[in-house]
Amino acid sequence: MGSNRPSKKQQEILQFVDGFIKGNGYGPSYREVMRGMGYKSVSTVATHIDALIAKGYLQKGGDYSARSLLVVGRDAERSETATQRGLRRTIERLRSAEADRSDDIATLERALELVAEKPQRCEESAS
Known part of the structure; x- marks a missing residue:
């Protein structure tokens, strides 16, 4: 049952992160994702982001800072930065x-x- 495709909620988070990066020039913190998505817990965000990283849709930058999320994967490869x-x-x-x-x-x-x-x-x- 382990699909490599993001779930609906993961896809929404992926779109939020991508839009945030395009609008601000840096990745959102987990708390910003939580607020932007209307979640009550940062751990919910962490669970979804960890799954997106495992599936190859997100990665953390080299410094692993709070704002180091990067969109990668099939969609990112097709679009220019x-x-x-x-x-x-x-x-x-x-x-x-x-x-x-x-x-x-x-x-x-x-x-x-x-x-x-x-x-x-x-x-x-x-x-």
């Missing part, structure tokens, strides 16, 4: 500029490659 989207927009803007900005473009393209290799680390440092 805010950093990646911003770099792509800047590259396109430079390409359309009349001045020769090839050095700037090359630098940003390399940055985009690095961000794609290590999205969690880059998103954390952008906060």
